[in-house]
Structure formats: C-alpha cells, structure tokens
Amino acid sequence: MSITHNGFSAQRRLVLKGAGTVALIGLGAGLGVIAFDPRQAFAAANDKYPEEAFKQKNEADAIKALYGKTAEPSDKVKMDAPEIAENGAVVPISVTTTLEDVTSISFLVSENPNALVASYKIPAGTVPSVANRIKMAKTSNVIVVVEAGGKLYSATKEVKVTVGGCGG
C-alpha cells in the first residue's frame, strides 16, 4: 500500500506546496498508510486514483484521461437529475443502467472548473446503479459515462442552476 500512497502524497505535495501545508501533509501521509489498499481487493486495470483525469477542464479530456477512449450515447443509461437545481451546491443525480458487465460509472459536469466529479468502480456482483450529490457551478450538461464490457456509454442531461455551487 505504501507504494501507491507515497506516490499520491508526492503529487499532493506538489499541488499543495503553495498553501504552505507541507508539514501537515507529511503528517497526513503518515496517517494515510494505515488505510486499506484498494489494489489488493480490486485488481482491475484502472485501480489507482485518477489524479490526471480529475484535473482536466472539459469533459472530453477527462473521459480520455480516465478511460483512454470516447463514449457513445446510449438509451440504456438512465440518468435521474432535476430539470432545475435551486442550489448548485447540492444537486442529487442518480444513474442506473440495463447494460451488462458494468465496471465503472462516472459523473461529469461540462461547465464546472474541472469536469470530472466522481468515478465509481463497480466490481462484479455490485448493482450498476449509483446515487450521489454533486456541485454545479452554473447551468450545464451533466454527463454520465458507463463502462460496460470494455466500451463506454453515456447519457447527457441539461440541469438549470439558479444559484451556483462554486461561487461560495
């Protein structure tokens, strides 16, 4: 475990150096070592935290960084999202699919500063259905990508936001 997490903390250190929290991070990384090792339990190819994908500005780059391929729209991916979100800080979105061999489900918001919001790994035996709550900076398309049988399928829906979730 320490190999993966030391790798992370090196990257974190780079990211957060400006904040002057290096000492804190060192402490945090030490604590992080006690945590579980997702690699042992889950031996898929993309089992590491996708740091690069989360840094991408637009959804196409994020999907590419995450999966290395592009998604095709599919009506087998069903997204449940509000038409209008009064509070962009908390937008409930859920997705379910009738596709088989689902290995991951990801949520992206086009107009957010970083498009990728969340990516869920779905091991065999887990139901391909996820509900969560995400932040939206403004009115935007929400894109859900389902990886099934090695291919990517997506669903897109526009959610109107009256009060943005990234302006504080």
Added chain:
Amino acid sequence: MASTIRVRATSNGDTTEVQALIQHPMDSGFVKDAKGDIIPAHFIQELTFEYDGKAVFVADWGGGVSKDPYVKFAFKGGKKGDDLKVSWVDNKGATDTTTAKIQ
C-alpha cells in the same frame, strides 16, 4: 471522536443496499472565503466499501462532490449481521474507517 461516516446497509436477502453519509468539507479549491482568499482544496479522494474482504464499491471523488457527501449503491449478497467496512482518504492524507453491521 465520533466517526465522520454514517452508513446504513440493509439486506433484503438477495441484495444489500448501502447508503453512506460522510462529514467532510469537500472544498474544491475554487471557492473564496469572505476575505477573498481561496479556500484550499480539501476533499475525499477515495471511498471504499469492503464486504467479506473484497471491495464491493470504490468511489474516486474530485472537489465537485457536494459537502458532506452522500452515496447510495447496492451489491448482490451480504448477510444480515455481517460487517461492512467503510473507509476514506482525502487529498491531505487524512483518513477514517468504520464498520457497520448489515441489517
């Protein structure tokens, strides 16, 4: 300290439905405070649910997940009274773990 993780796992005999609510600021690093200073990014990166020694669900999160995040999923199997282990690690390396009994 009380756990930051609240989890409810309910088995209907066939599948186990899991709902989790975690206390965490989930600061994206794009928001400014009242003085106009950027609030540094501080968010959970990985959240893992383990049953019977195997990961049944892994969440990779960015700063775009809402404060005090909520997630719901379900997996096949899972017996009443068995343990479900939940743990997270954030971008500052902090971590928390809890174990819930499937109901």
